[in-house]
Amino acid sequence: MLKNYENKLLQDGNSDISLLVGKIKERLLADTYNRITYKLVNEELDLSLGENFVKPINYLKEELDLLKKTGPVITLDEITSPDLDSAFAITKQDDLFLFDVYVTDVPSFLSVNRNLSINAFKQGSSFYIRDNKVNINYDMLPKNLSHDYLSMTKKTTKKEKAAICFHYIIDKNGNICSLELERKMVVVDFNLFKNDAERILKNKQQLTLVDKSLFYLRNLCRIVGKNSDDKRKNLASLRRGTISDMIAFPSVLVNYSLADKLEFGIYRNEGAFTISKSNILYARGGAPLRRYADDINLAILLEQENLQRFARDDFRYLENNLEEIVDHLNEQDSIEKYIRKNNEIVKKYCLKK
Numbered sequence: 001m002l003k004n005y006e007n008k009l010l011q012d013g014n015s016d017i018s019l020l021v022g023k024i025k026e027r028l029l030a031d032t033y034n035r036i037t038y039k040l041v042n043e044e045l046d047l048s049l050g051e052n053f054v055k056p057i058n059y060l061k062e063e064l065d066l067l068k069k070t071g072p073v074i075t076l077d078e079i080t081s082p083d084l085d086s087a088f089a090i091t092k093q094d095d096l097f098l099f100d101v102y103v104t105d106v107p108s109f110l111s112v113n114r115n116l117s118i119n120a121f122k123q124g125s126s127f128y129i130r131d132n133k134v135n136i137n138y139d140m141l142p143k144n145l146s147h148d149y150l151s152m153t154k155k156t157t158k159k160e161k162a163a164i165c166f167h168y169i170i171d172k173n174g175n176i177c178s179l180e181l182e183r184k185m186v187v188v189d190f191n192l193f194k195n196d197a198e199r200i201l202k203n204k205q206q207l208t209l210v211d212k213s214l215f216y217l218r219n220l221c222r223i224v225g226k227n228s229d230d231k232r233k234n235l236a237s238l239r240r241g242t243i244s245d246m247i248a249f250p251s252v253l254v255n256y257s258l259a260d261k262l263e264f265g266i267y268r269n270e271g272a273f274t275i276s277k278s279n280i281l282y283a284r285g286g287a288p289l290r291r292y293a294d295d296i297n298l299a300i301l302l303e304q305e306n307l308q309r310f311a312r313d314d315f316r317y318l319e320n321n322l323e324e325i326v327d328h329l330n331e332q333d334s335i336e337k338y339i340r341k342n343n344e345i346v347k348k349y350c351l352k353k
Contacts, residue, residue: 072189084152102163106288107299124332174227251286
């Protein structure tokens with residue numbers, strides 16, 4: 001059924017406009033709520049909700065000593081990216097890579113901000129419309145959240161960021177020896193963009209901890225990519241270790257880890273969301289500022305790992321209505337694809353009226 005709907009929705013310029021206008025306008029109007037609430041969001045909202053439920057990590061002493069030696073916390077993204085969902089820290093100890101990925105803890109924030117959560121669910125994801133060589137952004141969350149308060153940016157009103165931390169120890173062959181999870185407040189040391197990485201890697205001189213971190217990240221990206229089979233094709237596609245590959249690598253690794261760990265959740269298969277885990281190794285969780293499916297999966301993970309406690313009624317609703325939720329997210333995903341491919345039609349029939 002989804003395929004039939006998507007085929008009808010994604011015809012290049014031949015779709016039934018009356019079918020689309022209402023749905024696209026509804027999607028665009030959801031952004032109006034974000035614009036209205038832009039100045040109404042309380043900047044002192046508590047992002048550490050549930051810290052009493054945080055489960056201490058039972059590291060071996062040797063592992064704990066290693067993890068203490070990870071490098072600076074860095075973001076790496078495209079210069080055009082307004083929202084920074086995650087950061088990383090990396091170093092190497094003998095033949096082991098110590099790799100931490102910090103994903104902004106949006107689910108805990110949304111759990112106590114119901115109206116924002118409902119509106120984010122309506123949109124399903126962030127998207128943009130191209131207009132005269134400029135992107136008109138329609139963010140899933142208000143900009144002072146997605147570009148500032150919850151973003152891993154250093155240009156922020158809040159220095160410490162609530163994060164879901166994936167602590168990896170990976171060997172020289174790209175095998176994950178250990179993965180531990182925790183929630184913590186982190187401080188981002190550097191925001192790097194593609195041009196920064198190009199300059200550092202071109203120089204080939206590892207003069208600073210930042211330089212070393214980028215070289216380590218590129219090496220790890222290549223190693224894991226080359227040693228990933230067809231079942232992990234999204235990692236295998238990063239084997240060249242280009243800067244674009246390096247940008248994607250932390251999130252893609254988290255997505256595979258989520259699929260491995262989740263007892264149930266929203267998985268990604270053949271370009272669509274599904275609740276069936278059979279033979280699927282990929283879930284979404286690396287971009288919670290931009291995709292609501294990521295927020296759901298991260299919330300399930302936090303609850304499952306006893307790192308956060310969400311309202312019982314909310315979690316019960318999620319468990320009982322996951323298929324309906326996935327249908328909605330797939331519809332929004334299809335609308336986003338249509339908007340992306342048919343900007344002129346959308347501007348003509350939706351933005352001008």
